[in-house]
Amino acid sequence: MSHSQLQTPYFMIDEAKLIQNLETAKKLKELSxxxxxxxxxxxxxxxxxxxxxxxxxxxxxxxxxxxxxxxxxxxxxxxxxxxxxxxxxxxxxxxxxxxxxxxxxxxxxxxxxxxxxxxxxxxxxxxxxxxxxxxxxxxxxxxxxxxxxxxxxxxxxxxxxxxxxxxxxxxxxxxxxxxxxxxxxxxxxxxxxxxxxxxxxxxxxxxxxxxxxxxxxxxxxxxxxxxxxxxxxxxxxxxxxTKTTDLVVTVVDIVENEKKTAIVDSATEAHRLDTLIYDEPASILEATDGAPHHYVIGSCSCLAGDQFCETQFSEPLKIGQRLHILDSAGYTMVKLNWFNGIKMPSIYCQRSSGEVVKLNEFGYADFKRSLSQWSV
Missing domain, CATH: 3.20.20.10 (Alanine racemase)
Structure with missing residues (x-):
């Protein structure tokens, strides 16, 4: 299964990067x-x-x-x-x-x-x-x-x-x-x-x-x-x-009001809450600091201030383009919620062999069941 076949939004955990951190942890244990x-x-x-x-x-x-x-x-x-x-x-x-x-x-x-x-x-x-x-x-x-x-x-x-x-x-x-x-x-x-x-x-x-x-x-x-x-x-x-997981999203619209905003099919309020709570802008793999094309990376939620970051790109963004929001493992999957009924990201792991393994996916039934299971 290639990454391009996966429907966004999704988290992709990289086993090789995870093992790199774990080897450092192993060394600390051995030394101390x-x-x-x-x-x-x-x-x-x-x-x-x-x-x-x-x-x-x-x-x-x-x-x-x-x-x-x-x-x-x-x-x-x-x-x-x-x-x-x-x-x-x-x-x-x-x-x-x-x-x-x-x-x-x-x-x-x-x-x-x-x-x-x-x-x-x-x-x-x-x-x-x-x-x-x-x-x-x-x-x-x-x-x-x-x-x-x-x-x-x-x-x-x-x-x-x-x-x-x-x-x-x-x-x-x-x-x-x-x-x-x-x-x-x-x-x-x-x-x-x-x-x-x-x-x-x-x-x-x-x-x-x-x-x-x-x-x-x-x-x-x-x-x-x-x-x-x-x-x-x-x-x-x-x-x-840290640095093991990307949140992969798709640009679904581009709007302009003095600044250009690329709206993606995810939301900090629902999928990367600490970005919002601590006002710590996310980093985008495809971005280039100082490049000529400036965008706000905006969420698809109705919360006015819900955005991932402001950053620059070498080329103009296009609707349908995918972006990788870096370092998205910590305090993300444990805080996922259904705000606005936004589709929750699937979770995958890319093994060191290159194989992509699905760990979880969510649908409408999960959203509905989280709110009520019976009616009065």
């Missing part, structure tokens, strides 16, 4: 002794988990359905975390989770009796420091609800805990800044960490970014683990799938 669990909140397309499994140690989750998915489709270690569990949530995941991490001391007190003897108990701590490009994604932002601050800790809870989790990075591409965060954590929480069996340092560490100082990161992780006598975990999401 850290274990890596895939953050399903970023990427949950389980049809490619067989490619990822040999390289990582398991999955980590932010909600009960992710816990079940990781347990059923990935295996290895299954880490369960939620900002706010219900009792039913805890009952559902305690038997299948290897580690169950609570967000607060109050949730720990309410539900620990449901977990003891089943999963390893953990608590999220908030170090009050972070590296995050935008406040919306900053776990240590003012009034943060995420984890227990150092000043609020009841030291007695650590006597019956197995581990703790920190999450303090978002797309952190600097090993030096991460080392500084580790130093701060040791200074603030060292007396508690020394009692633990394991410590998760969360996700957002972009160790597959070009030029990242992997050896420096590995040395810092190894030293931290030895200092506190713990097994360290990282929870990579985007680091595993």
């Amino acid at each position: 002794g850290v274990k890596l669990v895939l953050a399903l909140k970023c990427f949950s397309t389980w049809g490619v988990f067989d490619i990822i499994k040999p390289y990582l140690d398991g999955t980590t989750s932010s909600g009960p359905y992710e816990v079940k998915l990781g347990h059923e489709t990935f295996g290895g270690e299954t880490h369960a975390y939620s900002v706010g569990y219900t009792e039913q949530d805890v009952l559902e995941v305690a038997d299948i989770a290897d580690k169950l991490i609570f967000n607060s001391q109050s949730q720990l007190a309410y539900y620990r009796h449901l977990v003891e003897g089943k999963a390893s108990l953990g608590l999220r701590l908030n170090p009050g420091v972070s590296v995050a490009g935008q406040d919306l994604a900053n776990p240590a932002r003012k009034y943060s609800r995420l984890g227990v601050q150092a000043a609020h800790i009841d030291a007695q809870v650590f006597d019956a805990l197995d581990g703790v989790m920190f999450h303090m990075n978002c797309e952190n591409k600097s090993a030096d800044s991460f080392v500084a965060l580790l130093d701060s954590i040791s200074e603030q929480f060292g007396q508690y960490l020394d009692k633990m069996q394991w410590v998760s340092l969360g996700g957002g560490v972009f160790f597959t970014w070009p030029g990242y100082e992997l050896e420096k990161l590995a040395a810092a992780l190894k030293a931290f683990a030895e200092k506190h006598g713990v097994q360290l975990y990282l929870e990579p999401g985007e680091a595993i799938i």
Whole structure:
């Protein structure tokens, strides 16, 4: 099946690019002794988990359905975390989770009796420091609800805990800044960490970014683990799938109102939501910076500000032309929605052999069923 035969919009995951990232992850594990669990909140397309499994140690989750998915489709270690569990949530995941991490001391007190003897108990701590490009994604932002601050800790809870989790990075591409965060954590929480069996340092560490100082990161992780006598975990999401996937779309119209807008058969609101939420323009494979033909790449939704980017092309765009929206794996397929009844993208994987494998497709029946299954 050739790409030209596929109906847009669709996601195309490139196995060779995915393996390139995974080989970097493997090297980090070998150098540092850290274990890596895939953050399903970023990427949950389980049809490619067989490619990822040999390289990582398991999955980590932010909600009960992710816990079940990781347990059923990935295996290895299954880490369960939620900002706010219900009792039913805890009952559902305690038997299948290897580690169950609570967000607060109050949730720990309410539900620990449901977990003891089943999963390893953990608590999220908030170090009050972070590296995050935008406040919306900053776990240590003012009034943060995420984890227990150092000043609020009841030291007695650590006597019956197995581990703790920190999450303090978002797309952190600097090993030096991460080392500084580790130093701060040791200074603030060292007396508690020394009692633990394991410590998760969360996700957002972009160790597959070009030029990242992997050896420096590995040395810092190894030293931290030895200092506190713990097994360290990282929870990579985007680091595993960055630059592996295109969202392929078709130009369906070109309109002009001072600027030319190429309308495509996709929408950021429905298919690439973080482009809209964080106001981070997408990149287009076919575009050329500084070229003479300037276009807004506009969505086909009715939301006025819904656009992928503004960019330039060497030649005028044409209706029916395909465009590849780059780096479209992270926080896309996990956030797909049916806004405006827009057709949802199919999902494919191109194997290293060149074979294209369909992982999922969606139709009108899926749209209809998502809204109601019965009438009054």
